[in-house]
Amino acid sequence: MKEMKLFLGPQHPGMHGNASVHMYVDGDIIKRAFLLPGMLHRGFEKGMERHSWINNISLIPRVCVVEPDINEMAFAMGAETLAGITVPERAHYIRMIILELARLSIHLMSYGGLGSPTGLYTLMYHAHTDRNTILNIFEKITGHRVYHQYIIPGGVRKDLPIGIEEDIHAFLDDLENRYEEYRDLGINNPTVLARITDTIPLPAEVVWELGVTGIGMRSAVNKPYDLRKVMPYARYDKIDFEVPVADYSDAKSRVDCKLQEVIQSISIIRQCLKLIPEGDVRVPLGRGQSMRWTIPKGHVYSVVESSRGEFGYFMVSNGGVNPYRVGVRGASYPQGLLGIEKYLPGTRLDDAALWVDTMGVCSPEIDR
Amino acid sequence: MTNSMSNVKMVSEIIENSYKVLKKEVISQYQVSFEVNKDDVHSILTLLKTSGWIQLSYLSAIDWPEENEFELVYIVFNWDKAVHIQIRTRLNRENPVMNSILPIFPGCKYYERETHEFFGIKFPGNPGHEKQLILEEWDDIPPLRKDFDPRAYSDRKFVKREYSNDFVNLNGEKSKQIAREERKEKIIKVRKGGRK
Amino acid sequence: MLSTKFTKLSKEEVDRKWWEIGDFFRRNSLWMLMYCTGCCAIELPPAMTSAYDMERLGMGPMATPRQADVLLVTGYLSLKTLRRLIYTYEQMSEPKYVVGIGSCTINGGIYHDSHAVINQLNRYVPVDVYVAGCMPNTEAVMNGFVDLMGLIKTKKANGWKDYHARNEWYMANQKAALGEVKVHDEFHE
Numbered sequence A: 001m002k003e004m005k006l007f008l009g010p011q012h013p014g015m016h017g018n019a020s021v022h023m024y025v026d027g028d029i030i031k032r033a034f035l036l037p038g039m040l041h042r043g044f045e046k047g048m049e050r051h052s053w054i055n056n057i058s059l060i061p062r063v064c065v066v067e068p069d070i071n072e073m074a075f076a077m078g079a080e081t082l083a084g085i086t087v088p089e090r091a092h093y094i095r096m097i098i099l100e101l102a103r104l105s106i107h108l109m110s111y112g113g114l115g116s117p118t119g120l121y122t123l124m125y126h127a128h129t130d131r132n133t134i135l136n137i138f139e140k141i142t143g144h145r146v147y148h149q150y151i152i153p154g155g156v157r158k159d160l161p162i163g164i165e166e167d168i169h170a171f172l173d174d175l176e177n178r179y180e181e182y183r184d185l186g187i188n189n190p191t192v193l194a195r196i197t198d199t200i201p202l203p204a205e206v207v208w209e210l211g212v213t214g215i216g217m218r219s220a221v222n223k224p225y226d227l228r229k230v231m232p233y234a235r236y237d238k239i240d241f242e243v244p245v246a247d248y249s250d251a252k253s254r255v256d257c258k259l260q261e262v263i264q265s266i267s268i269i270r271q272c273l274k275l276i277p278e279g280d281v282r283v284p285l286g287r288g289q290s291m292r293w294t295i296p297k298g299h300v301y302s303v304v305e306s307s308r309g310e311f312g313y314f315m316v317s318n319g320g321v322n323p324y325r326v327g328v329r330g331a332s333y334p335q336g337l338l339g340i341e342k343y344l345p346g347t348r349l350d351d352a353a354l355w356v357d358t359m360g361v362c363s364p365e366i367d368r
Numbered sequence B: 001m002t003n004s005m006s007n008v009k010m011v012s013e014i015i016e017n018s019y020k021v022l023k024k025e026v027i028s029q030y031q032v033s034f035e036v037n038k039d040d041v042h043s044i045l046t047l048l049k050t051s052g053w054i055q056l057s058y059l060s061a062i063d064w065p066e067e068n069e070f071e072l073v074y075i076v077f078n079w080d081k082a083v084h085i086q087i088r089t090r091l092n093r094e095n096p097v098m099n100s101i102l103p104i105f106p107g108c109k110y111y112e113r114e115t116h117e118f119f120g121i122k123f124p125g126n127p128g129h130e131k132q133l134i135l136e137e138w139d140d141i142p143p144l145r146k147d148f149d150p151r152a153y154s155d156r157k158f159v160k161r162e163y164s165n166d167f168v169n170l171n172g173e174k175s176k177q178i179a180r181e182e183r184k185e186k187i188i189k190v191r192k193g194g195r196k
Numbered sequence C: 001m002l003s004t005k006f007t008k009l010s011k012e013e014v015d016r017k018w019w020e021i022g023d024f025f026r027r028n029s030l031w032m033l034m035y036c037t038g039c040c041a042i043e044l045p046p047a048m049t050s051a052y053d054m055e056r057l058g059m060g061p062m063a064t065p066r067q068a069d070v071l072l073v074t075g076y077l078s079l080k081t082l083r084r085l086i087y088t089y090e091q092m093s094e095p096k097y098v099v100g101i102g103s104c105t106i107n108g109g110i111y112h113d114s115h116a117v118i119n120q121l122n123r124y125v126p127v128d129v130y131v132a133g134c135m136p137n138t139e140a141v142m143n144g145f146v147d148l149m150g151l152i153k154t155k156k157a158n159g160w161k162d163y164h165a166r167n168e169w170y171m172a173n174q175k176a177a178l179g180e181v182k183v184h185d186e187f188h189e
């Protein structure tokens, strides 16, 4: 049969974000596939060199659109390591609350996104409405729905508003009550189940070859390889939580892990709200001259566990006001570029969207 | 977790016993960096891979135009002994060539391609690394080099919007500037105790 | 018996009447193309789903450009996207409207000095409505759509006519930024 070239994206409802998958198909079996990134390239790494450390705070959340807080966290952690700042205890807990709320929101969004390749739009509506509640909570805490610029080097920008605990608890209770309903709607639904079981498996041996991290890796190698456990940052070592794993990584087990992480995140937020001490939330930078704040020379690579895996910032300071070089390791770099090229061939045409959804391919962080 | 400092020590021993380390920094309890000779990089990475650092986390470059050098960075990670290792090496800036590490870490394919695109470093051994990946029809020097000025490029290529006046007053309020000046006058008046 | 006599309208007047009728129906059922060009697109899912429910305005998402009325440019446009956006815009059937969301489309926003992002959208495609903000929240986006409906009602949403009238100017701008508008898709071959 003849090979035919097809494009999935950039203008395609099944594609998450502005990227394109080029596929050569024979019938509906993919023969070769490539990701064409770069449509969201805006020269971030260059832009950060041209702004001061403090100005960069407003730039970094825009690196990954759906999950801005991990960017802030990784940047702040790197700057603190280089400058030798100790963050107040209360700020650590506030950071964890923000990060876990963000993780909830992105898991909900990608679980809802499962609706479009499987044709189940009800799921999408439910998930996005719940995500909107999280965005409203964020707005109360930080003043903005999506880009918070809240976690900054030295702590967080402001203390939590009074009474926000009730909002968070109300939302968590609501989500936990409807958790079973969510499962029934999506992953236990026979039509969806038939579609995602045994679809696009990821064997454990190739995980290392690709460099895939996050849920994709944990569900394949069956070990709790989560940066929050392996090299705990913030105060994750004081919190009691589990890392969901599986021993066979197909679309279903990856979605399943994602849903179990929702439960874990809920419990982490509850523990944080219980353990949070009183006190300062920020140490002042640069003795009142924060616009001219400088950082000692050095190279640092700071990592955070995002919902897609290891998300890192490589930062070089030459002692000046601006960073000398900032490199971003997008968490979805391996599964997006190499994963699509190596493990999509041989699967069916309509499974490409499922790979993009369940592995979590976020195009803005690939392109920067 | 508890013996993470000893992990760093172990790594240092592995590398320092068999290779010449130009500079070593312990950045935190989970991170250590080594600056090594260019020729040693491949054997060090192979050694690290066999001793458990099986994941290539990041590969990129830094431009140091004053010293006329590029600095290449390889970051590897071991999930069982949680230490990030930075292996750094320096290349000449005039003709930057570094053999690809594709046989050791297949995951480096696109990192190297991107580094070539943004810095112009050649990686023989990585097929197709000279094609463009992120940019399209690029017509200038590689953009992450320090001597490339994005503002000049942007001014040349993209027209800025011109504003004929600074603001448009839609609902008849006082402009901020006028309000500020009035406030200043008032403060001065109050300071002088109401006298003119 | 009723008189069936009526004054005969000229062809232009008949045309105009039909356009008015068409515009009435069009503005109450707009199909927007789901093309997420930048980060402002993250505020569209709440607008489309039950939280803000765009369908009460008579708007809905559409998957193909040939059946859509509204092209949303949600944020910054890198050159690579601009090339594909022009393709998409030219595929849409007329009348077509463009909504530019976010300050990036107005003057480049936070990326005004970036080497990859254009600064001013209305030099490349005609824009009917701008929504300011970085990022504009969902209410502002919805408000932009209501504005667009108002413009259609008052016959001011004439961007697509302008694209015909000043086609050379638009083409020259596109050429100046892109070099060549054609997409060569041989990056991996």
Ligand code: SF4
Pocket (backbone or CB within 6 Å): A062, C038, C039, C040, C074, C075, C076, C101, C102, C103, C104, C105, C109, C110, C133, C134, C135, C136
């Ligand atoms: S206006 Fe702001 S939110 Fe919108 S695309 Fe530009 S940077 Fe992103």
